[in-house]
Amino acid sequence: MSSSVEYDVVIVGAGLSSLSAAYEITKKKPEAKLIILEATDYIGGPIKTVKMKGANGDDYWDVGASRIGSKQVEIMNLIGELGLETYEHYDEGKKYWQLPNGSIKSYSGKIPPLPYTSLVDVLRYFNKVDGMQGKVNLEDAKATPKADEWDNMTVDELKTKTLWTQVAKDMVDVLTIMFFGIPPTYLSVMQYAYVIATCGSWNAHIAGDRACKLNLRIKGGTRGLVDRLIEKIGKDKFALNAKVSKINQDGGPNSGATVETEAGKQYTARKVIVAVPVMCNASIKFTPALGSNHLLPSAIAGLFFVITYKKSFWREQGSCAATLNMQGTLEAVQEKTEHPILVVFDHTSANGNPALMGAFGALSLREKTSEERRGMVVKYLREVFQSDEPMDFVDYQDYSWSPCKEIPPEDAFKEERASYVLSSIRKPEGAIHWAGSHTATAWYDCLSGAVQAGQRAGKEVI
Ligand SMILES: Cc1cc2nc3c(=O)[nH]c(=O)nc-3n(C[C@H](O)[C@H](O)[C@H](O)COP(=O)(O)OP(=O)(O)OC[C@H]3O[C@@H](n4cnc5c(N)ncnc54)[C@H](O)[C@@H]3O)c2cc1C
Structure with missing residues (x-):
């Protein structure tokens, strides 16, 4: 039998974004009754x-x-x-660079030792991507001038269309896998350009120097950041091993929501902040169904x-x-x-x-x-x-x-265009607000993005 507890705010997930939201609320509304529900027995996600x-x-x-x-x-x-x-x-x-044929080369400076034609090819591609990211509308991705075309093109297709040399093509594959955690055949140009735009430039997205x-x-x-946030929020505000499986807001626009864990415990709340990685949304049943599926391919x-x-x-x-x-x-x-x-x-x-x-x-x-x-x-x-x-x-x-075990089936992403998902990714749906680094407009899928998104969601519910 399920039991129900009432809260002002329930936050789903206990990563840096959730902690940033909770800290924002605690600072501005210390009297708010708040709980953070985390699926695992650990606070901080990949911060260890x-x-x-x-x-x-x-x-x-x-x-x-x-x-x-x-x-x-x-x-x-x-x-x-x-x-x-x-x-x-x-x-x-000195840095090292292992080519697809296995040979290891060393180099100094920023540019890896590529054959001249491949280097020209790669630089042309970088310039092109920089131009594209500059045109992304981060507030409303579907209003990006080429949203239709970019929704329907994969990074693999962009690469094939733009590049002549195999080394340059391999390099694009490697950088995509490295920075997005997914292969270019799986990633739309819209999502690609959007993520890079949140960093401000291609160089800022990939480089490891002061510019980036x-x-x-x-x-x-980095654990120090998590520990200090837990201290500020209060240890008693966390429920661990509390994986959320359902969020129900059938009662109408102003009547809040009921959040239910896999174990059947229910929490009613005036506001809910969902702060789980975008792929993990697939494991939560939202009733009524969300306006957008809030699913995008991402590293798992x-x-x-x-x-x-x-x-x-x-x-x-x-x-x-x-x-x-x-x-x-x-x-x-x-x-x-x-x-x-x-x-x-x-x-x-x-x-x-x-x-x-x-x-x-x-x-x-x-x-x-x-x-x-x-x-x-x-x-x-x-x-x-x-x-x-x-x-x-x-x-x-x-x-x-690994933030969630259930990887959504590939066709889950085909249902909706990336620009539509990105346009609604942080728009509240009834009592539900969205945090998580994937909802950031600066530094998507980075620690700083997690903080920005959490602070924004915290301010929204306040
Ligand atoms: C190995 C690794 C290294 C990285 N290195 C860097 C780096 O050096 N610099 C950088 O800027 N970024 C880095 N990143 C990215 C950065 O760590 C993330 O973008 C950021 O931590 C995301 O924070 P978040 O709060 O949005 O999500 P997460 O930290 O993933 O937190 C989400 C939480 O939600 C929980 N959860 C999921 N589903 C449910 C559910 N149904 N119910 C309840 N809880 C649920 C998860 O268990 C998790 O604790 C790295 C990522 C990884 C994986």
Whole structure:
């Protein structure tokens, strides 16, 4: 039998966006009766900081979402307000680039060592995409001048139409998989241009330097942000292992909504903020049905690792360790596991303890043991750095994150055009308001986007 409790606001999901909404409400309306329902037993989504052994003793490292950008106003302001500090991500010196044929090349500066014709080709493509993103109407995507054409074209088709050289085509595939978590055949040009537009330019979307979204880290780990928000909101405001399966607002426009968990517990609320990743909306039954299906293809999971060292052998080699594996990335979408590591980068702590971080590809690698995956990491690092020093690690941890288990069937996305979904993605539906980084107009699917969207949804319900 179900029991029902009454609230002013129920927030679904306990990621950074939900916390930002709850903090906004707590600051402005401390008397509001608020509850946050989270499907898992963890608050913070992919934000995870772990204690590991380092060169100078124990220290803390992010093994999930970790990098932010000095130009990201919302997250920078929040970090300042909560008294946290940042430090620069190390990006100096040699980088590595593994081509689809497996050969590894090193380069310095921003431009990878491509043959001249491929380089011209790629730069032409980047210019084209920059022009396209500049025309997106972020407030009302369906009012974008070419919305009809872009809704009906995939990134794969755009790539084939624009590019001549195979290397350039492979590069577009890799960057799409890397930054969107989905292959170009699955992504509409409308969604692609929209996401890039939320970053302001193609360069800001992909680059790892000061111009972009990834040049800083939070001292002590990003978890500090989550912990401080929990303190401000109050630990008693969270219900964990409370997966929401139904939201019912049959009673008319002003009578709020009833939120029901899988276990059958009901919460009635004047306002509901849904702050789950856009793919997870598929697992909630909305009654009456939503005006738009609120579904867009997006990354569903990530598997990251951190490996710590006594000394920074890569910096001694004049490198920042940044490695992009085109071969592994192209194979990962086919679930091949021969070249499992997709990216590597420097992850030295704020205290100077050397470490590397990286990401695995194929989802099936989750079924291996952490020790097996560690073996893959060490093997790959030996190949990249042409040295046995990677074997001499101090500690290793990895973290697998997936916000929802039910992946919507492919035809769920064909029902509605991306520009229509994007136009209604943050429009309230009755008592339901929308947060989550996918509803941000700045830095979509980034930590800063999560903060912006949460703050906006918090203000709406206030
Ligand atoms: C591995 C990884 C690394 C990343 N690295 C970076 C980075 O370095 N920099 C950056 O800017 N961005 C990064 N991102 C992206 C960034 O982390 C996300 O955009 C951001 O955390 C999203 O926050 P959110 O609150 O919108 O959603 P989430 O943090 O995903 O939170 C949503 C919550 O909703 C819960 N939920 C889902 N369904 C239900 C339900 N039915 N009922 C109740 N709860 C539910 C989930 O369990 C989850 O806790 C990374 C993402 C991943 C996966």
